[in-house]
Each structure stands twice: as structure tokens, then as C-alpha cells.
Amino acid sequence: TQLLKQSPQFLSIQEGENLTVYCNSSSVFSSLQWYRQEPGEGPVLLVTVVTGGEVKKLKRLTFQFGDARKDSSLHITAAQPGDTGLYLCAGLGGYNKFYFGSGTKLNVKP
Amino acid sequence: KAGVTQTPRYLIKTRGQQVTLSCSPISGHRSVSWYQQTPGQGLQFLFEYFSETQRNKGNFPGRFSGRQFSNSRSEMNVSTLELGDSALYLCASSPGTGGRHEKLFFGSGTQLSVL
Numbered sequence: 001t002q003l004l005k006q007s008p009q010f011l012s013i014q015e016g017e018n019l020t021v022y023c024n025s026s027s028v029f030s031s032l033q034w035y036r037q038e039p040g041e042g043p044v045l046l047v048t049v050v051t052g053g054e055v056k057k058l059k060r061l062t063f064q065f066g067d068a069r070k071d072s073s074l075h076i077t078a079a080q081p082g083d084t085g086l087y088l089c090a091g092l093g094g095y096n097k098f099y100f101g102s103g104t105k106l107n108v109k110p
Numbered sequence: 111k112a113g114v115t116q117t118p119r120y121l122i123k124t125r126g127q128q129v130t131l132s133c134s135p136i137s138g139h140r141s142v143s144w145y146q147q148t149p150g151q152g153l154q155f156l157f158e159y160f161s162e163t164q165r166n167k168g169n170f171p172g173r174f175s176g177r178q179f180s181n182s183r184s185e186m187n188v189s190t191l192e193l194g195d196s197a198l199y200l201c202a203s204s205p206g207t208g209g210r211h212e213k214l215f216f217g218s219g220t221q222l223s224v225l
Binding site: 030031033035040041042043044045048050088090092095096097098099100101102103 | 114141143145152153155158160165166198200202206208209210211212213214215216217218219221
């Protein structure tokens, strides 16, 4: 079983602060994806990282894939209330199967 | 391109009943996956269908079943509903061709409440 652990589970910060969410596993993944989900809606894909050590930037969001392709991090600079939501990481394993982390619930207060 | 469509959006059932949920994937996508999401357990994988065949299966009891039609639309059925089946059921479509760039596109989900 390929398990992905996310930390922290909950995060409540003020607008303008920086934060980092971690996604760790003992298994190797072909790629790793990050999704954001708002209440009552389905997750929306933010980014896919496929190469060990890869760093991708999406405006104020920076995603990194670990060198060994077992872990990833999401860093948000100067968080805004619009960043509020549930952040999920998902690793792509064998047989085209995705493994989801438990999620990080982020609340950014104005 | 139209997104992933799930119907119905909300459903209220009583224990012992059965329910069928529907999912229409993005045009051209051949893979449909189903997930159960609850506050306590997070996103749990139910099964994946590709070209009308179940390709992957999660650890759910036989009360949970699914199928996929030739147009890639999929249905999920839950028989003999239990209170613990109350959850948001999400459908995700993807091209299904595999490879590291495979991506999931989710519908808005069906919120099932079992009373």
C-alpha cells in the first residue's frame, strides 16, 4: 500500500503570511499532483510534477518534487483569503492508480 | 470542452435502500474513477473503469459496484445503504492512457445522506 501523509492537517493564518504544506511517503511515485478543493465541490488540479527535484511555480505557489520522487511540498507566499481551501496531494503509482493524501485544510483570515 | 458532470447533486436515502449515481466524463476521456470523501477518512478510492472494464479496485465491500458504458459514461451503485455511507461521492475522468502526465478531472460530486 502506498500511503501519502500530509502535514499539517490544519492551518489557520493571517493574510500576507507564508506557509508550507508537506506530502511524504515511503513509496516512489511516477508523478505527484496537487489539488485544491472548496467546500461542496470537487478537487481542481493545480500542478503535476514528474521529475525528481523539479520545482514549479504558479504565481505565489511553489511546488517541489523530492529528488527520490517520494515527497513533495507546496509553498504559498503572501497568502490571500482566496487561497482558503483543502489542499490534496496525489501520487501516481503502478497500474495508473492515484493515491491521495489526507489533505491540509487552509484558512486564510483577512 | 464540457467538464465532468455528476448527477444527482444531492440525494437523501434511508438505510437499506439502494442508490445509483451517474457520471459523464470529459469528451474523449476513457477512464472514470470513483472516490468516497468523508471528513474523517479523506478521499478513498472506490474503483476505476477504462473502456468498459474495471481496471482498479479499492477496499470497499461488494455493496459498492459500478459499470461503464460504451460512451464512457459511468454509474456507481450502492446497495443496502448504511448510515456510514453518507459521504460526498466524486467522479474523476482522465484520458486513461497512462504515463506520468495522467491527470484527474473531478466532477462536483454527489452528496449522499443516509438517514
